[in-house]
Structures are given as C-alpha cells and as structure tokens.
Amino acid sequence: MSLEPGDCGAPAPEGIATLRVAVSRAGADTAVERHPNSDQYLFVLDGPVETHVETSGGWRVDRYGEGSVAVLENRWHLVPRGVWHKSNAPGPRDCTVVALHTAQDVKDEFRA
Numbered sequence: 001m002s003l004e005p006g007d008c009g010a011p012a013p014e015g016i017a018t019l020r021v022a023v024s025r026a027g028a029d030t031a032v033e034r035h036p037n038s039d040q041y042l043f044v045l046d047g048p049v050e051t052h053v054e055t056s057g058g059w060r061v062d063r064y065g066e067g068s069v070a071v072l073e074n075r076w077h078l079v080p081r082g083v084w085h086k087s088n089a090p091g092p093r094d095c096t097v098v099a100l101h102t103a104q105d106v107k108d109e110f111r112a
C-alpha cells in the first residue's frame with residue numbers, strides 16, 4: 001500500500017516523498033528489487049526482518065527489528081538508491097515495515 005506522507009496526519013520529514021506499508025509472510029521468499037531513483041528507509045512496526053543487500057563482495061544479510069522495541073536504532077534500515085535487495089520475515093511470524101522513499105514516483109525494478 002502506498003500513501004502520501006500528508007495522509008498520516010502530519011507532514012513527513014524533509015526528503016521523504018512517499019510511504020509504503022509492506023507485510024512479509026513468515027517463511028515466504030520475496031523478490032529481489034531496487035529503486036534506481038529513491039533511497040529507501042525501512043522502519044519495522046512488528047516482527048524481526050532480514051534485508052539481503054547485494055554488495056561488491058556478494059550478499060550481506062542485515063537483521064533488525066529484534067531486541068528492545070524502545071531502541072529506535074534496532075528498528076531502522078537504509079537501502080541506498082539503486083542497490084539490489086530483498087527483505088523477509090526470517091522467523092515463525094510475519095513482519096510489517098514502513099518504507100519511506102525519497103522519490104515521489106518510486107521506480108521499482110525486479111530480477112530473478
């Protein structure tokens with residue numbers, strides 16, 4: 001689901017143009033994607049998340065959304081524009097994230 005930042009009742013921070021809410025089902029595999037025109041900030045609402053990020057040395061797995069939910073640093077992840085990635089729920093429960101994008105018209109590219 002995509003939202004305009006103003007739909008949330010208050011203006012978004014400067015630089016944020018689009019919000020998306022995504023649910024990943026536990027154990028489901030997700031598509032590899034990138035956003036060539038947008039940085040993506042991921043904020044976990046519920047459940048642990050793994051984001052697999054392609055680097056020059058191969059795939060790196062970043063885990064977040066675990067530990068104390070009061071510690072905001074445990075709930076954020078940044079995927080820079082143009083970087084191939086995929087996020088999933090690694091455990092027995094679904095995860096929900098809000099994706100904040102810097103582009104108004106986010107371009108999504110997918111690959112197998």
